[in-house]
Amino acid sequence: MKACSFFKPSGFPSISRSTFPHSRTELIVPQKVFFLRAKHAESGIDGSVSLRLVSPSLLAAEKEEAKAVLTLFLKKQGLSNAIAARTINKSDPFIDHLVSRLHSVHKARYLVGRELTTLEIRDALIPYLETLLEEYEAILVDVVENFPNPPVKEKLEESVHKQPITENSIALLSSSSIPSLDSKKLKALARITDLSPTSKLPSHIVYLLELGMEFNAIKEVIRKFPAFAYYSLDGKIKPVVEFLLDLGVPKEDIPTILSKRPQLCGISLTENLIPTMKFLEELGVDKKQWAKVIYRFPPLLTYSRQKLQATVDFLYEMGLSSDNVSKVLTRCPNIISYSVEEKLRPTANYFRSLGVNVALLLYRAPQTFGLSIEGNLKPVTEFFLEKGYSLEDVAIMVARYGALYTFSLPDNLMLKWEFFLTTFYPKTELIKFPQYFGYSLEDRIKRRYEIMRKCEVKVLLNQMLSTSEDDFHVLLKKKMQKKANV
Numbered sequence: 001m002k003a004c005s006f007f008k009p010s011g012f013p014s015i016s017r018s019t020f021p022h023s024r025t026e027l028i029v030p031q032k033v034f035f036l037r038a039k040h041a042e043s044g045i046d047g048s049v050s051l052r053l054v055s056p057s058l059l060a061a062e063k064e065e066a067k068a069v070l071t072l073f074l075k076k077q078g079l080s081n082a083i084a085a086r087t088i089n090k091s092d093p094f095i096d097h098l099v100s101r102l103h104s105v106h107k108a109r110y111l112v113g114r115e116l117t118t119l120e121i122r123d124a125l126i127p128y129l130e131t132l133l134e135e136y137e138a139i140l141v142d143v144v145e146n147f148p149n150p151p152v153k154e155k156l157e158e159s160v161h162k163q164p165i166t167e168n169s170i171a172l173l174s175s176s177s178i179p180s181l182d183s184k185k186l187k188a189l190a191r192i193t194d195l196s197p198t199s200k201l202p203s204h205i206v207y208l209l210e211l212g213m214e215f216n217a218i219k220e221v222i223r224k225f226p227a228f229a230y231y232s233l234d235g236k237i238k239p240v241v242e243f244l245l246d247l248g249v250p251k252e253d254i255p256t257i258l259s260k261r262p263q264l265c266g267i268s269l270t271e272n273l274i275p276t277m278k279f280l281e282e283l284g285v286d287k288k289q290w291a292k293v294i295y296r297f298p299p300l301l302t303y304s305r306q307k308l309q310a311t312v313d314f315l316y317e318m319g320l321s322s323d324n325v326s327k328v329l330t331r332c333p334n335i336i337s338y339s340v341e342e343k344l345r346p347t348a349n350y351f352r353s354l355g356v357n358v359a360l361l362l363y364r365a366p367q368t369f370g371l372s373i374e375g376n377l378k379p380v381t382e383f384f385l386e387k388g389y390s391l392e393d394v395a396i397m398v399a400r401y402g403a404l405y406t407f408s409l410p411d412n413l414m415l416k417w418e419f420f421l422t423t424f425y426p427k428t429e430l431i432k433f434p435q436y437f438g439y440s441l442e443d444r445i446k447r448r449y450e451i452m453r454k455c456e457v458k459v460l461l462n463q464m465l466s467t468s469e470d471d472f473h474v475l476l477k478k479k480m481q482k483k484a485n486v
Contacts, residue, residue, distance in 0.1 A: 059099065061230030064184060065121045065266070066098040068227070070144070073129045079141075087141055089183070094147040098125055118266035119302075188226035189219060204233035211241065213255035221262045228262045236265045243269055248291040261298035276301050276308075283312045284326030285333070297333040307336065314340045318348060319359035332366040344369050350377060355395040365402030380405050383413060388427065397434040404434050416441055423449060429461040439465050448472065455480055 067088050074084040088095075105124045106116055116124075133140050192205050192215075200206075208218055222229045231237055241254055249257065258265070267273050280300070281287045293300065315325045328335060338344050347369045348358045361368060371377055384394050398404055407413055416437055420430070430436055439445050448464050457479035467475060 058230065058232070060187075061227050062099045062102060062116070062121070063095055064188070064227035064230065065118060066095050066102070066125065067184065069122055069125045070095070070098065070129065073126065074141070077133070077140075087145060090145045091147065094144045097147060098128075101125070101128060117268040117272060118263055119272050120268065184226050185223050188222050188229035191229045192218065192222070202229075202233075204231055204237045207233050207238065207241075208255070208258070211254055212252060213258065217255060217259050221259055225262045227266065231265055239269055240265045240267075240273075243273070244291075244294065247294070249294060250291070253291075253295050257295060257298045261302065263302055264298060267302060273301050276303075276305070279305055280308060280329070283308060284322060284329050286326060286330045289330050293330055293333050297337070300333045300336055303336055310340050311336050311338070311344070314344055315362065318362055320362060324359075324363045328363060328366050335366045335369065338370055346373060347371070347377070351398070354381065354391055354398070356398050360399060361402050365406065368402060368405050371405060377405055379409055380407075380413065383409060387417065389431070393431050396431055400432075401434040401438065404437060407437055413437055416445065419445065424458065425461050433460075433462040433465075436461060436465060452476060457483060 070091070071084050071088055074087060075081065079087070102116060102121060102124055106120065132143065192201060195201065201209075205218060209215065241258075244254060244257065245251065264273070277285075277287075277290065285293060312325060312329070315328060316322075320328065335344075348362075350373050351358050351361055368377075381391075381394060384397070385391070389397075419441060420436070436445070444465060452459060452464060455476050457476060459475055459479060463475060464472070
C-alpha cells in the first residue's frame with residue numbers, strides 16, 4: 001500500500017499565491033498537453049471507464065473525494081483554506097479530469113462494480129498531483145483553474161504591478177466570480193432534506209436512523225464530510241458497522257464513532273482497516289481492547305503505517321518499555337494524532353527542562369503531550385512558581401500526578417488554590433499530594449474539610465481526600481477518640 005503522504009515533495013517550490021510573479025506578460029506552457037488530457041478525459045482514450053457506466057450517486061461521491069484530496073494538497077503547498085477553496089470552486093473540469101483518471105487507474109474495479117475506498121482514491125491522485133507540481137511548479141494553480149486550456153495570459157494593471165500580490169488582493173479581484181463555498185455541502189444535504197412527499201430517504205440514511213443515529217447528527221456528518229451523503233449502504237456503511245459490532249463495539253456506540261470519523265466507511269476492510277489493526281497489534285495495541293480503543297479514537301485506523309510507526313518509535317526513544325507502549329496506545333490512542341516533531345518532541349524537551357521524567361509522564365498521562373506549551377504548560381508552571389514553589393517542587397508534583405497540567409488554570413487550579421489557602425495545611429502538603437487538584441472542589445474537598453473541621457481533628461490531606469467515605473468516617477472517629485483520651 002502506498003503511503004498517503006500529503007507533504008510537499010522536497011525541492012519543489014511553494015505555490016502560494018503570494019509567490020507568483022507580479023507581472024506576467026506571457027506564460028510558456030505547452031498547449032498540447034492540456035488538449036490531449038482533456039480529449040482523453042472525455043473520450044476514454046486513456047483506458048478510463050465511460051462515465052455512463054458509473055451511477056450518478058457514485059460519481060458525485062468520487063467528485064467530493066477528489067475535491068477533498070486536491071484541497072488538502074493545495075493547502076500543503078502553502079495556500080490558505082480560503083484560497084484553496086476558491087481554487088476548487090473554479091476547477092470543475094479539472095475535478096472531472098481527476099475522476100476520469102481514477103476510472104483509468106482502477107478500470108478493473110469498475111468493470112466488476114467495486115467502489116474505491118478513500119485511501120485508494122488518495123493513493124491514485126496524490127502521485128499524479130505531485131507530478132503536475134514538479135512539471136508546472138509555481139503556475140500549478142493556473143493549470144488547475146484553466147484546465148483543459150493553458151493558463152490565460154495575464155497582464156496586471158500598473159497600480160497592481162507595483163504592489164505585492166497577496167491573498168487578500170486576489171480575493172478582491174476574483175470574489176465576484178466565485179461560487180458559494182458551501183455549494184457542495186448544500187447539494188449533499190439536499191439528498192436527505194429536500195425530499196418530495198413521495199420521495200424516500202436514501203437507504204443508508206434509513207439504516208443509520210434504525211441504528212439509533214439522530215437525524216441531526218447525520219446532517220452534521222454530511223455538513224462536515226459531504227461525500228458521506230453518497231456512500232452506498234451495502235458497499236461501504238453496512239460492512240463497517242457489522243465489522244465494528246463483531247469487534248464488540250456496543251450498538252449504541254456506533255453513531256458516536258461514525259459521527260467522529262465518517263471516513264471509516266470509505267476505507268476498505270480487507271485492504272486497509274484489518275491490515276492496519278494487525279499492524280497496530282504488532283506495535284502493541286491490545287487486541288482484546290479494540291472496542292474501547294476505536295470508541296476512544298475512531299481516526300486511529302485511518303492513519304498511514306508511517307505515521308503509526310513514527311509515534312511508536314518516539315515512545316521507545318523516550319525510554320518506554322514495550323509493555324508501557326502497549327498500554328499507552330490502548331489507553332490513549334489519540335497520541336497517534338500528535339505530530340512527533342511539532343508536538344511530542346517539543347513537549348518532551350519542555351518537561352525535560354523542568355527535570356521531569358518524560359518516560360514516566362508519557363506512561364501516566366500521555367494526554368499531557370497534546371497540550372500547547374505556550375497556552376497551557378508554561379502558564380501552569382508559572383502559576384506554581386509564583387506561589388513560591390521551585391522547579392524541583394513542580395517536577396516532583398508532576399512525577400506524582402502526571403495529570404496536573406491537564407487541568408484548567410482559571411476553572412480548576414486557581415479556585416482550588418484559593419480554597420487551600422483557607423485551610424490549616426502547609427503548602428508542602430501539595431508537593432506530597434498534588435492529586436488534591438483532581439478532586440471535586442464542592443463535592444469532595446470543601447465537604448470533607450468542613451466535616452473534619454466540625455470534628456475538631458486533623459488528618460493528612462491525602463487521608464482526607466483519597467479514602468473511601470466509610471474509611472474517612474472511621475478515621476475521624478479514631479482521631480476523636482484519641483483526642484478524648486489525651
